[in-house]
Amino acid sequence: xxxxxxxxxxxxRGEPRTGYxxxxxxxxNVDRAWQASPSQVYAELTRMEQAGYIKINxxxxxxxxxxxxxxxxMDELRRWLVHDNVDRSIxxxxxxxxxxxxxxxxxxxxxxxxxxxxYQRKRQMDLRRLIETWNSMREDNRVWRTRxxxxxxxxxxxxxxxxxxxxLLKSFEEPQRDIAEIFDETSLLDG
Amino acid sequence: xxxxxxxxxxxxRGEPRTGYxxxxxxxxNVDRAWQASPSQVYAELTRMEQAGYIKINxxxxxxxxxxxxxxxxMDELRRWLVHDNVDRSIxxxxxxxxxxxxxxxxxxxxxxxxxxxxYQRKRQMDLRRLIETWNSMREDNRVWRTRxxxxxxxxxxxxxxxxxxxxLLKSFEEPQRDIAEIFDETSLLDG
DNA sequence: ATTCCCATGTAACATGTTACATGATTAA
DNA sequence: TTAATCATGTAACATGTTACATGGGAAT
Numbered sequence: 001x002x003x004x005x006x007x008x009x010x011x012x013r014g015e016p017r018t019g020y021x022x023x024x025x026x027x028x029n030v031d032r033a034w035q036a037s038p039s040q041v042y043a044e045l046t047r048m049e050q051a052g053y054i055k056i057n058x059x060x061x062x063x064x065x066x067x068x069x070x071x072x073x074m075d076e077l078r079r080w081l082v083h084d085n086v087d088r089s090i091x092x093x094x095x096x097x098x099x100x101x102x103x104x105x106x107x108x109x110x111x112x113x114x115x116x117x118x119y120q121r122k123r124q125m126d127l128r129r130l131i132e133t134w135n136s137m138r139e140d141n142r143v144w145r146t147r148x149x150x151x152x153x154x155x156x157x158x159x160x161x162x163x164x165x166x167x168l169l170k171s172f173e174e175p176q177r178d179i180a181e182i183f184d185e186t187s188l189l190d191g
Numbered sequence: 192x193x194x195x196x197x198x199x200x201x202x203x204r205g206e207p208r209t210g211y212x213x214x215x216x217x218x219x220n221v222d223r224a225w226q227a228s229p230s231q232v233y234a235e236l237t238r239m240e241q242a243g244y245i246k247i248n249x250x251x252x253x254x255x256x257x258x259x260x261x262x263x264x265m266d267e268l269r270r271w272l273v274h275d276n277v278d279r280s281i282x283x284x285x286x287x288x289x290x291x292x293x294x295x296x297x298x299x300x301x302x303x304x305x306x307x308x309x310y311q312r313k314r315q316m317d318l319r320r321l322i323e324t325w326n327s328m329r330e331d332n333r334v335w336r337t338r339x340x341x342x343x344x345x346x347x348x349x350x351x352x353x354x355x356x357x358x359l360l361k362s363f364e365e366p367q368r369d370i371a372e373i374f375d376e377t378s379l380l381d382g
Numbered sequence: 383a384t385t386c387c388c389a390t391g392t393a394a395c396a397t398g399t400t401a402c403a404t405g406a407t408t409a410a
Numbered sequence: 411t412t413a414a415t416c417a418t419g420t421a422a423c424a425t426g427t428t429a430c431a432t433g434g435g436a437a438t
Contacts, residue, residue: 002282002287020390035280039392063388082299082302088220096225099200099337112273145362146293148371149355164344167340168340179336183340194397210419211417228398230398230418231397231398
């Protein structure tokens with residue numbers, strides 16, 4: 001049911017959204033907390049409309065169907081936040097891979113880790129650019145503040161990840177050195 | 192197919208494992224990168240054995256069936272690491288909720304954030320305890336170094352998350368203050 | 383004209399969850 | 411001896427992916 005709440009969360013910000021726009025935001029890699037495939041989103045939108053959580057705002061000559069959240073949808077969103085348990089299940093492919101690189105020879109392991117570094121560097125740049133855009137907009141309300149804050153968290157996480165990946169590279173290059181020492185050096189564990 | 196690789200990753204460390212032991216590690220909240228339900232694991236183990244990636248090491252009088260990885264399994268694990276694309280799909284219920292707390296009144300939002308702080312504090316303690324255990328074991332090989340490093344990453348992430356959650360609380364308490372300033376103060380974005 | 387992006391959907395398939403069944407061993 | 415934990419599995423159901431179908435509008 002969490003896709004439902006991801007959609008309600010997006011619509012709760014007030015602006016009407018089409019399935020296509022929602023899909024674009026579910027596809028973005030920088031700015032999202034949930035992902036879904038288009039077919040899944042369209043099917044869920046139909047179900048949610050029938051259940052009364054959202055309603056059609058406008059359906060123009062072209063195929064586009066704009067949805068808005070209903071009072072019932074807002075109630076459901078609040079009920080979920082307060083009464084449903086947080087789902088802590090983890091499926092992190094990137095982490096699973098890094099945990100397994102030791103089965104490779106040094107050169108190949110290094111190649112895998114460097115690919116991850118490249119990915120995180122790109123994400124770091126994308127997030128920095130996004131935050132700058134937001135800063136220049138100078139908007140300020142509850143919605144904006146929370147989203148802005150989330151980008152700060154994501155950027156901080158990327159920074160930690162990059163420092164850690166460099167430590168991991170070092171630990172492969174200097175197999176004789178104490179690993180605790182290597183990560184102490186990156187000041188990864190402050191706070 | 193990633194459950195398959197999570198199982199191969201666990202077995203690649205060398206020790207034979209039963210389905211039950213694998214399930215225990217998939218259930219643990221501190222030390223894992225992948226989760227799966229028992230029924231899924233048992234079904235996948237049967238398929239993997241038929242495909243020749245793992246084989247039965249021992250099947251004792253009690254129901255227990257111990258599996259070990261085969262050469263074919265190790266090959267498949269290496270092939271996956273080098274040739275398959277990283278799956279970047281994200282489904283983070285906790286983050287989705289934090290992104291949505293602004294729909295609640297201040298008091299309820301605060302309650303939700305504090306529940307998350309409590310969860311992260313517990314995880315912080317659990318990870319610290321685990322790292323201490325590992326330090327006292329004084330083992331050192333490729334497998335151990337990578338797992339040890341992963342715990343350092345997880346602990347660093349928890350530390351970032353806790354600092355951020357406190358900033359988020361502050362941003363609700365002081366709605367007039369600039370949000371960038373609040374998060375600068377937590378020194379979240381160093382590096 | 384043809385290719386690309388917009389926009390929504392269907393259908394087949396793969397993956398994952400929940401409830402339940404079974405029976406052994408261990409601890410109170 | 412009763413409950414909890416060990417240990418594996420089946421079956422029904424829910425969720426998610428992939429390939430494909432459809433047709434309009436925009437750009438070259």
